[in-house]
Amino acid sequence: MRAARRMGLVPLAVRGALRNRVRSGLTVFGVIIAIAGLIVLVGLTRGLANAWQGSLVERGGDLVVFDRDAVDVLSGAVSNAVAEGAARIPGVRGVSAELVKLVTADDSAHVVLTGLSADSYTWAEMRIEAGRRPNAGEAGAVVLGSALAEQLRKRPGDTITLAFRPFRVVGIARFSEMLNARTAYVPLAEMQKLLDRANTVTFVHIKLADPGDAAAARVRGALRALDSGIAVEAGAAMVANNRVIGIFRAVSWSSTAIAIAMGVLVILNTMLMAVIERTAEIGILHAVGWSRERIVALFVVEGAVLAAVAAPVGLAAGYLAAQAITALPGVAGFLEPRIDARMLVEVAAAAILLGVLGSFYPALRAARLDPAAAMWR
């Protein structure tokens, strides 16, 4: 019988990759760097958006009012009058006017310091696990989020320096979302005095009696009528449309695109060298009847094998690097990378695709070689 089952391409491709171990190793290393960079950048950007969004969800706001013209919402200013007016709008169940700033704590760590209005629903809803909430008009009192208190080893009765001013810890509040748990909460009046920003806040969070679309639209209209300089968004939309997050996302994706392009070029260069080095062997494959398609497939599989070897190492390296970055002083507590199984699978698939793309042109060159001439090179 003439026919038999022919050799699989993967063992041949692996054998090909092992022909020049140093070059293949360096190629795999280059792809590992590209994959790790992708994981770190995308994971951290997603983590940033996720932390903010999770914070808003946990605190239960339906709408957020913020300064329409501020590129960085934390530097925006919304008048106190908007918060007071919002409370009177029919359909509004609760209001939390907040002034937010990133400050130093005890001259070392960075924390989010949030001033909450006296009638803020956040005061009422936060779960105090030790101590108490600040009393009305109490000066110099702060409630620490549980993770922050743990990090700084503070308990009720201790003193903490925030923005170079001493505060007395009166309570510890438990939050499950990282950003909330790493925040220090003070009365709004205290915060406005500290920042010299009387009568303005950063956000006004709104809770609706009926979060349905029609009711929300009515409340939005009423809020916009209070001040033409404000924007009103659902919490998720505000994070998604936030310009700072958008800039992070753009930088992250640009860097990722560069990393991917570098990965493709590394594989392309390696496979092109392999084709040049193995021209005689390719001639032999042609001579024994390999079709052009099969020769293309062999080199594409070889490129994909290199990427597939790099993928798990790159994913692990990226994950560990992201964890290491978020453990750095100054970053710890603000940012946790969001790297889930789906992202890992997608990046692994992208890596294999990268291998295929990078090896396609060299593979075509191999397939186009003239067999008789190639064997003698």
Next chain:
Amino acid sequence: MAPLLELREVSKRYRQGRIQALRAVNLALAAGEAVAVLGRSGCGKTTLINVAAGLIRPDEGRVFFDGVEIRNDAQRTALRARRIGIVFQHFHLIPSLTAAENVGIAVGDGGTEGWRARSLRLLGDVGLAKRADHRPAELSVGEQQRVALARALVNEPDLLVADEPTGNLDPETGQSVVALLFGLRSRRSMALLVVTHDNGVAARFERRIRLADGAVAAPPETGAPPIRAAAASGDEGAERARR
């Protein structure tokens, strides 16, 4: 009945036409026939073999295999994959692969027998069953040529084309390879088209063609079977085979 392989008025030039390797060569090879190609170095033997094996395209003329004109690379590739086996003077084995793998890369697709089983069977036929997992560098030149022979035969071709298969071997080893070649041919009823410089080897063939300056040069050698290859002027044997 159509010849197995037929070349009609085949010409081939190199270096923008400055070197004429083949000049209007006619050749017909019947199924199962053994033909030796003789001639001085540079007379066009290798080019003739390469055209016959489908490794290069002729500039002019037509090539037929089993009555079908071979016009494109896909046809040439399919012939090399299924119906033509090739043996080279320098073996052209892949150094990183074992003997079994070097044979296995030529195994065509389909059927139930695995490539390794098929390779081992062929290596057994050439007496190298125990060397299946050795790489070319671990084999003698005679063994390497036998691996190349096993590779050429692995798809049970109708035509085996060989370019000086004994050219790199000492006379004794060369004779053993030729004996092996004819022994395998007798079991497989395949045609042979073999380039050789060795008159002793050529004497074992049913026909001998002498090439000179790219053209087939008659007459047949004394005492040899009649040469049926056709020169540009036409050839009785070729005409008979064509009919």
